[in-house]
Amino acid sequence: MRSAAVYLPLMMAFASHARPAQTQRVRSINDIVYARPGGTDLLMDAALPESREATPAVLIVHGGGWVRGDRRVDVRPLFQPLSEAGFAWFSISYRLVTDVSQFGVAIDDVES
Secondary structure, three states, rough: OOOOHEEEEEEEEHHOOOOEEEEEEEEEEEEEEEEHHHOEEEEEEEEEEOOOOOOOEEEEEEEOOOOOOOOOOHHHHHHHHHHHHOOEEEEEEOOOOOOOOOEEEHHHHHHH
């Protein structure tokens, strides 16, 4: 897992566009099926600020070169800062490539 320091420049860019942080409740939802390519459930986790106003949103795609990684473990350092900055966020899984014939399926999943 990468250290949180790797994500700090990215977080600073996000935070500069967020509304001022106020104490607000965040509703977390895990294991949402967002697509079913070839019968495989693709899951995402979401954190939604409980607000009556529109909120900015971020789609989190974990690293790993399309061959490894996890939507929770590898990007966990992003969750709290995004929520505190007032963002809704969605962290997605995608099909990991296990052989060269599958190249591109992960990109298709992200575009779903």
